[in-house]
Amino acid sequence: MGTLNLSFVVHLLCVIVLYPVVYAKCSDRNAQIYYLSQTRQTLNDLSMERRPRGCIPEAERLRVQRPTLSLQEGEKLWTLRLAFQLASELFQQNLTLVKWNSIKLRDLQDLLARQNMTYSECVRDMSVHLNLPIKNYFKRLDDFLLHERFSACSWEVVRAEMGSIISQVIKNAKKHV
Numbered sequence: 763m764g765t766l767n768l769s770f771v772v773h774l775l776c777v778i779v780l781y782p783v784v785y786a787k788c789s790d791r792n793a794q795i796y797y798l799s800q801t802r803q804t805l806n807d808l809s810m811e812r813r814p815r816g817c818i819p820e821a822e823r824l825r826v827q828r829p830t831l832s833l834q835e836g837e838k839l840w841t842l843r844l845a846f847q848l849a850s851e852l853f854q855q856n857l858t859l860v861k862w863n864s865i866k867l868r869d870l871q872d873l874l875a876r877q878n879m880t881y882s883e884c885v886r887d888m889s890v891h892l893n894l895p896i897k898n899y900f901k902r903l904d905d906f907l908l909h910e911r912f913s914a915c916s917w918e919v920v921r922a923e924m925g926s927i928i929s930q931v932i933k934n935a936k937k938h939v
Contacts, residue, residue, distance in 0.1 A: 797877055804870045805925035808862040809918075817915035824906050824919055843881035848900040850874040852920075855904070856912040862921075 853871055860867075903920070910916035 794877070794880070797873060797880075801870065801873045801877070802925055802929055804866055804873060805921050807866045808870065808921055809925075817918050820910055820913065820915040821919045821922075823910075824916075840885045843878065843885045844897075846874060846878035846881055848897070849924075850878050852900065852903060852907075855907065857917065859912055859914045860917045861914055862917075 850871065853867075853874060857867065907916050907920070
């Protein structure tokens with residue numbers, strides 16, 4: 763099975779791994795690791811099972827290249843904010859075919875919104891920034907879900923990939939605590 767590159771939360775969380783100083787500056791690192799851990803656990807709790815065999819074709823169709831990021835401090839924070847915003851919006855979409863626990867899904871939506879708010883406080887004026895690669899990345903994810911008609915499998919692919927990336931981010935972020 764091909765390598766999966768998913769949601770920009772994935773990319774956003776990679777930014778956290780690569781730039782722990784920015785991450786710590788914006789908010790309490792221990793609190794953020796806690797919320798990332800909660801997000802990962804909630805994603806795991808939503809799991810129907812480990813990527814069902816019937817979902818392999820969808821997983822192989824998801825090929826989204828991660829955007830490159832600016833190295834400027836303000837851009838990194840803005841990217842984190844935008845990524846959590848877009849991830850939050852992504853998980854508000856058509857979830858009718860998903861057989862996930864509705865309470866756990868709501869928990870995930872709340873966690874993403876909370877992290878979005880945390881970074882919103884760090885970055886006041888987003889209108890001066892254009893981060894089209896990130897927006898395009900989420901647009902491609904959205905297009906993937908739309909193309910797959912928001913199937914349970916397409917959502918499961920998104921959920922599984924996000925969970926694995928968040929796990930990686932937490933592991934790397936803890937090295938800097």
